[in-house]
Amino acid sequence: MRLENVSIRNFRLLRRVSIDLAQDKTTTIFVGPNNSGKTSVMEALQLFIGFANETPKISFHDLSQLRHRDLRRIEVLLAAEGDPEKRTAILKRFAPRMRLDLTFAYDEDQADLVAATQLLMDLTPGTSKVRMRIDYTLENAKNLLDEFEARPRKDLSLCEYLKDTFRDHFKRIFFKVSLDGKEVEKLDDGGLLKSLLRIDIVPAQRHVDDDEGIRSAKLSKLLHDHYQRFYQLDDAAGYQAIEDALTQSADDLTDKYGKAFGRLTTRLQSFGYPPGQKAPDLRVRAELSAETIYRDNARIYYASEHAGKGGVMEEFELPEKYNGLGYKNLIYIVLQFESFRAAIEATQGDKPRVHIIGIEEPEAHLHPQMQTVFISEISKALETDGGTTAQVLMSTHSSHMIAHSEFEPVRYFRRVGRQVIMQDLSKLPLPENDPDLLGFLRRYIRLTHCDLFFADKAIFIEGQVERLLLPMMIEEQAKVAGCETLSSQYISISEVGGAYAHKFKPIIEFLGIPSLIITDLDSVDDNNEKCPVAEGKGTSNVCLRSWIPAKANIDELMACNDAEKTQGCIRIAYQVSQNGQCGRSFEEAFIYANVPWLTANHAKLSTTKAAIKKAVDAGIVAEAWTLSAKLAKVDFALDLINSPGWVIPLYIQQGLKWLAEHPAR
Template sequence: MRLDSIYIRNFRLLRRVSLDLTADLPTTVLVGPNNSGKTSVMDALRLFAGSDTDTKRISLHDLSQTRLKVFKSIEARLSKLAETEQKIEVLRRFAPRMRLDLFFSYGEDVADLVVATDLLMSLDPSSNRVRVRIEYGLENAKALLADFEARHRKDDTLCDFLNDRYRDYFGRTFYRVSEKGDEAEALKDGGVLKRLLRIDIIPAQRHVDDDESRQAAKLSRLLHDHYTRYYKVGDAEGFNAVEDALRDSATGLTKVYEGAFERLNKRLKGYGYPPGQTTPDLRIRAEFSSQAIYQDHTRVYYASEHKTAEGPVEELILPEKYNGLGYKNLIFMVLQLESFLAAVEASAVDRPRVHVIVVEEPEAHLHPQMQYVFINEISKSLEVAEGVVAQVILSTHSSHIIANSGFDPVRYFRRSGRDVSIRDLSKLTVPTPGVLDFLRRYIKLTHCDLFFADKAVFVEGQVERLLIPAMIEECANAEGCTGFASQYISISEVGGAYAHKFKPIIDFLGVPTLVITDMDSVDAAGEKCPVGDGANKRTSNACLKTWLPAKEQIADLLACDDAAKIHGRIRVAFQVAEGGNCGRSFEEAFVYANADWLTANHAQLPATGPAIAKATTNGIAAGAWDLASKLGKVDFALDLIGKPGWKAPKYIRDGLEWLAKEGIGS
């Protein structure tokens, strides 16, 4: 049995979202910028489908902000009514509800069928799915009305009144629901859900630090769980031997205690006791238990082998605090996973049919290589003897984890204003053969920071990639661009021949994107040539020809206005006329935009200054075409980084100002 998908309504940012879990893989990976709703999905599972203790943590502020406004309209309706029953009916009808729907698929296993039978809404033999709804809504409208009218102060709103009393009147109701959602029947309680689903969480706040005593206690507790659930079951004879040894030690120590406390016992008897009662003896016994030993008297040490100068290997043993935070974090997560799986295995009678483990941001303190292999290793650790495999929902900000995940398990979260959308990368389709494979390989080989970016910039080559950060800082000073430099902007070098291949994934993710590319003018023979007036010349740039603005003739490109360069949330930027000239490449356009600055400062550009100095003889702008071909790209970029004061070419300034003003969540 598996959890196939999750539907959440009116919970925090998640007004109406659906999350499909991977069908053929154990792990679903949630990615996206901060505050895009990833943690809210995990919290919804924990608060609605978790234990009763978790449910008690639900508060009024978990309700979507857009739904909180409903209480204001309810209060206005109540003020116009006189009859109590009418007011109660208004509360019942309009009080907002939060909802979590869980979709499960089941197989032919008898235990699966037993649970599924309690949830079936149809006898259609072609269907193998059931749906459970957990709704958090108003349960006691009469009490809410009476208390609100009797106890609220004059200036209190209904929201103010409910702020600390929300759980007094609202609670969970469980339903079995038809697959299409058009029929629902209330369940007596959540008993069937407990037989169906177990949720365990490894939170992002794991408090793994260098406080030896506190962290050792945590690891020791997890070690004890592992000891009792695996060692006790897997090697009963060995387990009993340990327990017998503890009892023998306690018996021996008790005899020692008798002698040590004999003097104290005699003194206590000398103080007398109430008449008619026998003075009791004080008996001191040593009592050991494996749980106490692990939790209070066990410390974790690390052993490593080192070769000495003489040749033999020495073993060094160091206390836990001398190991790095990353390794402590890894041990903690592995022990938690083992503990979760052991708890399920130990539930021989009431074992839940579906086990979901939620892992938040496992990359904390882990070095990149460990992050890279984490997905594979966690999949292996989920395999247990009976073949039961837990499902994992994992949120991450690690580009290394995504790089080794591929497309299929990735679910991308994007926030637009107060709404969140979730995009399933396994459903990304590309009509052009080979493009999807190219994108998969690109995601695997790069740092994948596009999934966490507020905005994206695709550049032609190394020079632009190195200089764009400085240009962004310059742009942030322009009117209407305040805060641009503080946004997380992904910069990718893709080249003019490949930029158009990213169109499917950019459209799919919806990230505001600027594509900076070159005019790449060629003559009738296909040879490089200056842009000039553009007559009888065309571009060799695949991005400009096939994507934006989808024009090939240089004259047509020069005639493009801003609207022609924009499609949805994507804008292309290529060279435009500046100072009466239009460059073919970034270097040529830069010369036209900074002719005076280069003339005055070339002596302070160690790598490219000599070539620039020669070009100043007849006027640097006049020789820009020849000069651009003589400037080493990386050398030129590094020279410019070391000597600020120049300005970005106009086509890049225009593009960056558009990107700065394009809303992140619009």
């Protein structure tokens, strides 16, 4: 059995989110900027499911802020209605609720069929899915109304009143639901959940320090949990041997304690007791248990080797706290996996058919190579023999993990106002006339470790010069009034080349990230040969011709206004006339924008000094077209980095200004 879909409504920022879990992989990956709802998905599962005999720790603050207006609306309606029954009906009708829907896919396994039968709503042959719903909703409208009206402070609003009493009036109610959602049948309780699903979470804040003051957080405590919950079951004879050894050691220590404290007990007896009472016989016994030894006396040491005298390898050990945080983090996660597995195997009776493990930011302290290995090793660590299907929900900010997971398991979260939008990259719309596009995007992400999924905004650039100089340009543009946000937002910069920028159209539009594409005008003559813009008839730039602004004629491109260069959350920037001239490439446009600076400062340059001096002597404006073709791109960029003070070409200024003013999603 597998959990195929999780749908959440009105939980924090998750106003209405439906998540299909990865079908062909163990792990579904949640990515997106901070505070975009990734952790809330895991916490919703944990809070709503728990176990049937637990009281969920859901609070008023877990209710979506957009639903608080329902409570304010109820107060207005109640104030205008005097009939008690109608007032109760109003509260019952408009009271907000939180909801979790779970869709399971099952096969012909006997245990699967037993669990699924209790949720079946459709007997059509071939049906292999069932759906369960958990509502956290108002239990008794009349009781809430009576208690609210009897509140000591009459100035307390319904929202304020519920902040402290929410759990008293809102409870879990369980339903089985048809796959289309049209048929709903209430269940007696949530007991069925225990046989269907178990949720475990490895939180982002993991205490892995070997601090004497916080022994409860030590890895040695996790080792004891592993010993007690796993080793005891897996190797009963070995477990008993350890316990017998502890008992024998305790007996030996008791004999030695008796001799060590003999003088003390004799001295106590000499003081005597009141007449008729036996003198105290103080006995000291050693009591040893695996729990106290692991918790308070066991220490993890890391063994290593070094070359001693004569080149002989000698072994030495270092305490736990001397090992790197990355390895401690990895050990912690693996131990948690084993602990979760042991808990399922120790379950009496029917084991849960699905085991969901939520892992928050496993990349903490792990170097990039270890991050890429982690994503491929998860499934091996979760192998079980109990028939339970283990699935992982993993949130990450690691572009390395994303790069090695392809697109199918990635779910992209972004915040829009007071709610979250989730995009399923396995459903990325692709043009039918480009069957190789998905493969191209996968390879690009893998090779560049693209951080696009975590960015507030994105810039796609054409060449190496722009890539090297753009950070300086952003820093300078952020000093301009209205562009200050550029310095505080996380902007992803990707080098895509002029011939490939249009291939990113599906993913940019799908993710909805405000994006600036900086490209070249690439003017050509009637023979499709490179030429100065003044002599150009068309453009060879595929992005300009086929995407934005979808024009091929140079004159039309030069005449485009800002609106024509914008499509939704995407803006394109290419060379425009500056100081009476228009360049074909970045280098040529830079020359026209910086004639005075190049004339005055060319001697400060290094590699490109001679070529620029020659052009300045011959008239740099007239020589700009020829000079731009001669300049070594990387050398030119490095010279400019080393000699600040130049002016950003106008078309890039305009593009950065648009990006700064466009609100981040």
